[in-house]
Amino acid sequence: MQTRHSTHPAQLPGFDTDGLRQHYLVDDFFVPGEIRTVYTHEDRIVLGGATPKPGEPLRLESASPLRSQYFLERRELAVVAIRGTGTITVDGTRHELGTRDCLYVGQGSQDVEFHATDEDTRFYLFSTPSHASYPTSVARYDEVDVMNAGDQSTANRREIRKFVHADGIRSSQLVLGVTSLAPGSVWNTMPPHTHDRRTECYLYFDLPEDHRVIHLCGEPQNTRNIVVRNEEAVISPSWSVHSGAGTHSYTFVWAMGGENQAYDDMDQVAVTELR
Ligand SMILES: O=C(O)C(=O)C[C@H](O)C(=O)CO
Numbered sequence: 001m002q003t004r005h006s007t008h009p010a011q012l013p014g015f016d017t018d019g020l021r022q023h024y025l026v027d028d029f030f031v032p033g034e035i036r037t038v039y040t041h042e043d044r045i046v047l048g049g050a051t052p053k054p055g056e057p058l059r060l061e062s063a064s065p066l067r068s069q070y071f072l073e074r075r076e077l078a079v080v081a082i083r084g085t086g087t088i089t090v091d092g093t094r095h096e097l098g099t100r101d102c103l104y105v106g107q108g109s110q111d112v113e114f115h116a117t118d119e120d121t122r123f124y125l126f127s128t129p130s131h132a133s134y135p136t137s138v139a140r141y142d143e144v145d146v147m148n149a150g151d152q153s154t155a156n157r158r159e160i161r162k163f164v165h166a167d168g169i170r171s172s173q174l175v176l177g178v179t180s181l182a183p184g185s186v187w188n189t190m191p192p193h194t195h196d197r198r199t200e201c202y203l204y205f206d207l208p209e210d211h212r213v214i215h216l217c218g219e220p221q222n223t224r225n226i227v228v229r230n231e232e233a234v235i236s237p238s239w240s241v242h243s244g245a246g247t248h249s250y251t252f253v254w255a256m257g258g259e260n261q262a263y264d265d266m267d268q269v270a271v272t273e274l275r
């Protein structure tokens, strides 16, 4: 488990390209046969990738930054199958996940194992501290409500699906969903926002290998950008905008941890205020 420390908003504009990437970009966490995780001190979120090979399940183990006997002793977890399909067993109960489905695993679950059905199955993991146990449950991509946003004329037509939130799968603090851009649309979250009470991470996927997303970060009046490839994530501290334009349409998992779970508790930023 890699550790990332928190940064002050005044530091971000001073980072060069490598500095921005070291602090905020999470790459290469999908490695066949491995579970790779990153612990960020921003709201103590753990994000990661589990890439089991068919017939060789992977078990989620605790790690020294957690100082716990098992991973979910004081945490909750959401898992999204971003490629392929598979099964996750939680304390012996099997949960089948189709592509883009989400499994929420409640605090106190001791034994979590990832099984791949396909050669290229990839599970994205997002975990926050939790001091209450909520039931483990699955949300199906095709069954949750769809929020339509944006317009083709501004190249930001997209579908927002909320999986773990106040009116969906209940959790202690974790909030998570998936947003999918319509063909020909490239902008997410524009106009952008911050939310002072939550850290958010975006994991971009379904982006062709020869395309990139230019992800905007930093305080609204002092932005920088990070060039992101398929299946890479960006950590956005509470003071940072998190928005991006792709050279192609794409899908992303957005996930948050922090003070509240109110999706609309956002500080909106007008396009004209950005610098
Ligand atoms: O495309 C969007 O707009 C989003 O998906 C926004 C995220 O849901 C978000 O940033 C929630 O805070």
Ligand SMILES: [Zn+2]
Binding pocket: 193, 194, 195, 200, 242
């Ligand atoms: Zn947000």
